[in-house]
Amino acid sequence: MTALEPSSGATTYRIGEVADILRLKSYVLRFWESEFPQLVPLRTGKGQRLYTEKHVTLLRRIQSLLHEHGMTIDGARRVLEHEEHSRIGLAHLVPLKAAPAPAAQGELLQECVEELEMLKQLLQPHA
DSSP states (O other): OOEEOOSSOOOEEEHHHHHHHHTOOHHHHHHHHHHOTTOOOEEOTTOOEEEEHHHHHHHHHHHIIIIISOOOHHHHHHHHHHHHHHHHHHHHHSOOOOOOOHHHHHHHHHHHHHHHHHHHHHHSOOO
16 A cells, blocks of 8 residues: 655655654665554655654654664564554543542552562562
8 A cells, every 4th residue: 555645735754854853774764664564654656755743753653662672673563553552442442431539549559569569579589
C-alpha cells in the first residue's frame, strides 16, 4: 500500500531532513520502515518519502526505545504494538471505570509493597 502526498497544507519533511533532525543516516530510516509496520511515510508522485510530524514523533519513539533504552528491534516493535492497541482498541472496547475508593487504593498499594518485598528477598544473594 502506497500513501500519497497530503492534499492539505500539512508540514512534511523529506527523508534527508528527518535524518538530520534525528541525527541518523537516511538508510537507517529506510531500514526502520521495513521493521516497523506503523511507519509508512507518504510518497510523492515520483516515489520520494515524505514524513509528517506524526511520523517524526514515531521515529523519535523508535530511536528512544532502541538507542536510549537498549531494546532490540523486536522488543521495540512489541512495545509500539502494545501502545497502539492500548491507545486505539481499549478506548472503544473497555468502558471507563470510576477510580477505586481511597481505602481500596491503600489496599492495592499495600499488596504491591508486599509483593515487592518478597521479590527483593528472592533476589538478594544468600549469605
